[in-house]
Amino acid sequence: LKSNPSNNEEKEAQTQLTKSDELQRLHSQALSAYQQEDYEAAISLLDEILAVCVWDAELRELRAECYIKEGEPSKAISDLKAAAKLKNDNTEAFYKISRIYYQLGDHELSLSEVRECLKLDQDHKQCFSLYKQVKKLNKQIESAEEFIREGRYEDAINKYDSVMKTERDVPIYATRAKERICHCLSKNQQATEAIKVCTEVLQLEPTNVNALKDRAEAYLLEDLYEE
Numbered sequence: 001l002k003s004n005p006s007n008n009e010e011k012e013a014q015t016q017l018t019k020s021d022e023l024q025r026l027h028s029q030a031l032s033a034y035q036q037e038d039y040e041a042a043i044s045l046l047d048e049i050l051a052v053c054v055w056d057a058e059l060r061e062l063r064a065e066c067y068i069k070e071g072e073p074s075k076a077i078s079d080l081k082a083a084a085k086l087k088n089d090n091t092e093a094f095y096k097i098s099r100i101y102y103q104l105g106d107h108e109l110s111l112s113e114v115r116e117c118l119k120l121d122q123d124h125k126q127c128f129s130l131y132k133q134v135k136k137l138n139k140q141i142e143s144a145e146e147f148i149r150e151g152r153y154e155d156a157i158n159k160y161d162s163v164m165k166t167e168r169d170v171p172i173y174a175t176r177a178k179e180r181i182c183h184c185l186s187k188n189q190q191a192t193e194a195i196k197v198c199t200e201v202l203q204l205e206p207t208n209v210n211a212l213k214d215r216a217e218a219y220l221l222e223d224l225y226e227e
Helices: 007-035 039-052 057-069 073-086 091-103 107-120 125-149 153-166 171-187 191-204 209-221
Strands: none
Touching: 007 039, 007 057, 039 057, 057 073, 057 091, 073 091, 091 107, 091 125, 107 125, 125 153, 125 171, 153 171, 171 191, 171 209, 191 209
16 A cells, blocks of 8 residues: 555555454454463354454364363364365374374274374374374274174174273273173173173163163063063
């Protein structure tokens, strides 16, 4: 405008400058809210900024952190995936996405995302450590499922016991392993054990359809028709 003044353009420029100042103010407030651990307020402010600054990877990463703190992992994944595309060699985003999927019990997607991290940096320590853990767990689960398909239920039970030893810190894997052990015991006509393990699963997840079906089959084996 200084080089080529014009009334129309000056009005537009002033509007944009005012908008820019407002966004910077919102950004300061969002950072302040995040530092004060008021993540809900930070998300609300970041929503306003990202409606204008759609392609800002760092703002998306900050909002993802807020979503994680607020217990909304799927929304965090959405922002992190965008950040991974917007910023070159964003190993950190791939690592965080992989971690979230792993915590949610989706070991296959976790493995896929951590591989993307290692494609960008094969020496990335956090990604390599996570990769080894997820790969080992993934292999055990695949092997156990193969045994089930072959009707080798004892082998599958042993393999799922190994899964629970491999991952002790993320409860969903123990629950899923018990659900599959309950299935194997029921199929193997070990009714008493099946009822016990299925009940353990149903205490954690009362509406687990697979455990309900497998426990019903076990009750039939014991002639417990009312149950």
